[in-house]
Amino acid sequence: RRLADYALQRVPVYHTKHLIESLTGRVELEHLSENSFGSLEPRPDxxxxxxxxxxxxxxxxxxxxxPVMLFIALxxxxxxKGPALFRQQRIGYQGKPFTVYKFRTMKVALDNAGDARNLAITREKDDRITTLGRFLRKSRLDExxxxxxxxxxxx
Structure with a gap:
């Protein structure tokens, strides 16, 4: 897990076979097609x-x-009631947080409606999902x- 984290942070991670190859200048033929940790990091180009x-x-x-997005927002x-867009914090590439945007498909929660964790979980046949929201979710237009x-x- 730590090696994968390093590779995603663009810290060079080499398999011992690569290190030996770079030091000796020799490539073992049996390892030419093998995947290794060095290939976790995408090439910059x-x-x-x-x-x-x-x-x-x-x-x-x-x-x-x-035009379609403006029509859906309208x-x-x-x-x-409430905003047309739903915003949520997510974790992106290299662990950087960002705000994801979606069309709102549920009724706006009241501040005193209960536990925030339970409000975040959408249940099957959730009555908070609007009629339009059901269609948007099924068609993936909310994305x-x-x-x-x-x-x-x-x-």
Whole structure:
């Protein structure tokens, strides 16, 4: 677990076979196709390309779906009280916290409604889910605002 954490923090992690190969300059043929800890860290050029492709795709999708997202936000505001977007803290790449955005699919909880932990858990046939919210969840349209997270480089 610690080695995986180091690799995700971009601390170089090498298998002993790689270390021996780098010191001796010899590669054992039987190990050429084997996966090792060194491959846990993505290559920097791959990460830059992936970020660029993700960002461009999110921008195109976001602009294309903007009318749909505005319509969904308007429907949420018209059918229930509270904000159209739901915000929640999540832990992202390299353990960095960020705020994820989703369309709100549940009724807004009252401050004195009870234990916050129980309120955070959605149960089967939960009566807090709005009629529109059920549709948004089944169709996964409630996830569309996460395009903002992709554009911000958080997802």
């Amino acid at each position: 791959y990460m830059m390309l992936k970020f660029a492709v993700d960002w461009i795709a999110a921008l195109v999708l976001g602009l294309t779906l903007l 429907l949420i505001k018209m059918t229930s 569309l605002p996460q395009i903002l997270n992709v554009l911000k480089g958080e997802m």
